[in-house]
Amino acid sequence: MVAGSSTSSLDVNAVTSFVDRVLIHAQGGDGGHGCASIHREKFKPLGGPDGGNGGRGGDVILLVDVGVNSLLDLHFHPHRHAGSGQPGQGSNRSGASAKDLVVPVPPGTMVQTEDGETLADLVEPGQQFVLAAGGHGGLGNAALATRRRKAPAFALLGEPGEHVDAILELKTVADIGLIGFPSAGKSSLVSALSAARPKVADYPFTTLTPNLGVVSIAGTTFTVADVPGLIPGASQGKGLGHEFLRHVQRCSALVHVVDCATFETDRDPVRDLQVIEDELIAFDPELAQRPRLVALNKIDVPDGREMADLVTGQLIAAGFVVYPISAATHEGLKDLTYAMLRLVQADRAQRPVPEARVVIRPQPVADDAFEVRKTGDGFRVRGRRPERWVRQTDFGNEEAVRYLADRLRKLGVEDRLAELGAVEGSTVIIGPEDSAVVFDWMPSVEEDVEIEAAEE
Secondary structure, eight states, X not given: OOBOOOXXXXXXXXXXXXXXXXXXXXXXXXXXXXXXXXXXXXXXXXXXXXXXXXXXXXXXXXXXXXXXXXXXXXXXXXXXXXXXXXXXXXXXXXXXXXXXXXXXXXXXXXXXXXXXOEEEEEXXXXXXXXXXXXXXXXXXXXXXXXXXXXXXXXXXXXXXXXXXXXXXXXXXXXXXXXXXSTTSSHHHHHHHHSSOOOOOOSSTTOOOSOXXXXXXXXXXXXXXXXXXXXXXXXXXXXXXXXXXXXXXXTOSEEEEEEESSOSOTTOOHHHHHHHHHHXXXXXXXXXXXXXXXXXXXXXXXXXXXXXXXXXXXXXXXXXXXXXXXXXXXXXXXXXXXXXXXXXXXXXXXXXXXXXXOOOOOOOOXXXXXXXXXXXXXXXXXXXXXXXXXXXXXXXXOHHHHHHHHHHHHHHTHHHHHHHTTOOTTOEEEESOGGGOEEEEOOOOOOOOOOOOGGGO
């Protein structure tokens, strides 16, 4: 009837072995410093600059790996630091770049800032996302030499790697989500529909992790997720509510699994279904538009069949499509499975091409754009290039400081400072508040200075 061709199970025995939300601290590797060196050999004491460039720092990259089913490893090891690039050396020897640090994550991992801004939605196997970029290596003095500056006595510093604190949240990727009260028979249904073998028992909260089963029927394969038992108040975080409601959001259709043979006298199938409906909509109003079916389970029990017959008419009148089933004896499963198949096929027909998961990040301003504004402390300069150039400057080297001033003048920063009323000795702050460089402004003398190699 129904065959399980393969299984990707998220079932584990202890709740601590499944983690679906973590805070990760990623640090890209620092770029290696450039080298300031002069070539020297017998009879050529000043053979010209030959300092090599520093190597690039490694990136921290998230990689979707189907062999990973939890964020458990990141839960225990949240700090990830890529290696740093090696410094340049004399004789035009560039430093080695560091290897990227690849962090495997399960399909369905959403990457967000601590403020809730979505950075990436990682779904497809093999998909990558650079979470924290490594710093660029500094240029050596050989690369900084020009026709007018033939033997620079300085090199550029390597840039520090990017530091990112991000929240990784796993949302199970499944076509059909099975929802219902604890012990309604969801895990048994996953087992009956597929080759999955989740833990099953009669007591509440047997399932502490989502179970994912793969169903093959009529030449089509789709996945079914058993979402752990929900209870009243789940949308406010009661019980295991928020821990597992997020796994419902990716499902293209939902199946209410209703226990028709419960021993609890204060419950009935219609009220159980309405409680779950209310919790779903309270958690995410968009779930109200999700197609759904109702599976009245445990009709193999005499009282269960009688209850299913009693409430079927009420549920149909309320607009639900109802299937009396028994996960234990497989009665009614064929019709239910074909109904699931139709919902999956209808959803896939609406988007025949897999939906692109685009990384969402603030769009960078133009590369040469900058902003100068007057503040109570002086003048603050913001912009990608000015801030980067400051990070690359060795302020202990007077020639390197003059080179920075030449670059800022060429970009137009000095003209803008003068327009805003800056005078010699005015305080100028370059960069964000937490990593700014502060100095007294000394207008540079207009010269025909070549600035070529270090623009990047």
